[in-house]
Amino acid sequence: MNPSLLLVLLLLPQQTDGSRLTGHVPAAALPGVQAIITRAAQDSLPTEPLVEKALEGGAKGAPPDMIVTAVGAEEARLRTARDLLRGAGAPGPYATSEIQSVSLALARGLPDRIVSKVVGAVRDTAPGFALHAVADLSAHGFSQDSSVSLIVAALKTGLAGHRLLDVAAAADREVQRGRTRMQALAKVRAILPAIPSQRVPPGAMQGATRPKKGGG
Amino acid sequence: MTRNLDLRIHRALDGELDRASLSPEELALVERLDAAAWALSDVPPVPGLAQRVLGIIRRPLESPLERFRRWVTSPHPVTVSLRPVYSVIIAVLLVALLWRSPASGPSLADHEGVAQFVARFPEAHSVAVVGPFNDWRPEATPLSDDDHDGVWDARVILPAGPHEYMFVVDGERWVADPMAGKYVDDGFGRQNAVMEVQPVRSE
Numbered sequence A: 001m002n003p004s005l006l007l008v009l010l011l012l013p014q015q016t017d018g019s020r021l022t023g024h025v026p027a028a029a030l031p032g033v034q035a036i037i038t039r040a041a042q043d044s045l046p047t048e049p050l051v052e053k054a055l056e057g058g059a060k061g062a063p064p065d066m067i068v069t070a071v072g073a074e075e076a077r078l079r080t081a082r083d084l085l086r087g088a089g090a091p092g093p094y095a096t097s098e099i100q101s102v103s104l105a106l107a108r109g110l111p112d113r114i115v116s117k118v119v120g121a122v123r124d125t126a127p128g129f130a131l132h133a134v135a136d137l138s139a140h141g142f143s144q145d146s147s148v149s150l151i152v153a154a155l156k157t158g159l160a161g162h163r164l165l166d167v168a169a170a171a172d173r174e175v176q177r178g179r180t181r182m183q184a185l186a187k188v189r190a191i192l193p194a195i196p197s198q199r200v201p202p203g204a205m206q207g208a209t210r211p212k213k214g215g216g
Numbered sequence B: 001m002t003r004n005l006d007l008r009i010h011r012a013l014d015g016e017l018d019r020a021s022l023s024p025e026e027l028a029l030v031e032r033l034d035a036a037a038w039a040l041s042d043v044p045p046v047p048g049l050a051q052r053v054l055g056i057i058r059r060p061l062e063s064p065l066e067r068f069r070r071w072v073t074s075p076h077p078v079t080v081s082l083r084p085v086y087s088v089i090i091a092v093l094l095v096a097l098l099w100r101s102p103a104s105g106p107s108l109a110d111h112e113g114v115a116q117f118v119a120r121f122p123e124a125h126s127v128a129v130v131g132p133f134n135d136w137r138p139e140a141t142p143l144s145d146d147d148h149d150g151v152w153d154a155r156v157i158l159p160a161g162p163h164e165y166m167f168v169v170d171g172e173r174w175v176a177d178p179m180a181g182k183y184v185d186d187g188f189g190r191q192n193a194v195m196e197v198q199p200v201r202s203e
Helices: A003-021 A027-042 A048-059 A064-089 A096-107 A114-120 A127-137 A144-156 A163-176 A181-193 B002-014 B024-041 B049-057 B064-073 B084-100
Strands: B112-120 B128-132 B151-159 B161-169 B173-176 B184-185 B189-199
Touching: A003 A027, A003 B151, A027 A048, A027 A064, A027 B184, A048 A096, A064 A096, A064 A114, A096 A163, A096 B161, A096 B184, A114 A127, A114 A144, A114 A181, A127 A144, A127 A163, A127 B161, A144 A163, A144 A181, A163 A181, B002 B024, B112 B189, B128 B151, B128 B173
Parallel strands: none
Antiparallel strands: B112 B151, B128 B161, B161 B173, B161 B189, B184 B189
């Protein structure tokens, strides 16, 4: 391939990111943010979440140094998420949404150890829903190890994807009905996989619109 | 009798019959008619009378548009000759077209779902939802409160999975959804709400 063409292709994503940031992120933050994005791209990490984090900081009126720090923290989480997926033997290559989903689970407070257990248990499918089911349970006061155990049990009964969120919701409902958390986990485990679905009813998309990115 | 009388009067008026042969009643009638004819001959003609009368009784010319309107709104017999096989094909095409047309809203891909954002802000004049899905632009995805009960909502098509978001009230106040139940630090000293969007189609 022509070297100049290769250079243009390499620079193209950065220029696109830069044009999206210009005018929406303080100029003082742009060099730092661009450096992080360039580093992430060179390391095959997704850059879109970094652009979004910078835009979020700009929209919220955060000071430039805080924006650079937040984008750097996002990059570190993405790197950890990608490494956890690799370490757990999840088959690559990893989609941006997959890495981002694991990164968000980390941001929600799940430790690396728990994330590795879930990713290892899910194996052939994207771990996003399983991770967030564990994160939901953890957020409602269930122990993280017990939460992983319940979700892994649900996976073994054939539940997958968004249905794992139903498992977490069912456990929370049992607590709201007065059971202890241990009792709630046991109750839900006993009825697997017959967990009530909280699916979006038909017609919910009536009037739904697609959001647009990159306006003005 | 009357016909004979009329005929005699006509002939007398035309000078074909000697008026001396008329009866006194006939003669009086002829003289009255003569006087009337004499009086009419003295009346000067009304200028433009013929044109005015014709203008009233003649139909005005229609414009092409008016003729078309009259043609469209008047009933006409219409006969369509169609082979039965073509009728069946047209019916099948119409059914297929109706079948494929979505009842409402855009179609969804397998990995997409609908996020319903609902918020209660009774005093607000405007509410928007922002997140990575719209580059955090408050003007991009406004919520609506059609019945003015203070409950604002919007339905947005998003990829299935977790999404961070916040509400922007009156264009300046950023609020994490108090009903979300899931939150994450945003790195800027606040928290974003997290919504899990479920795919509309089964996996």
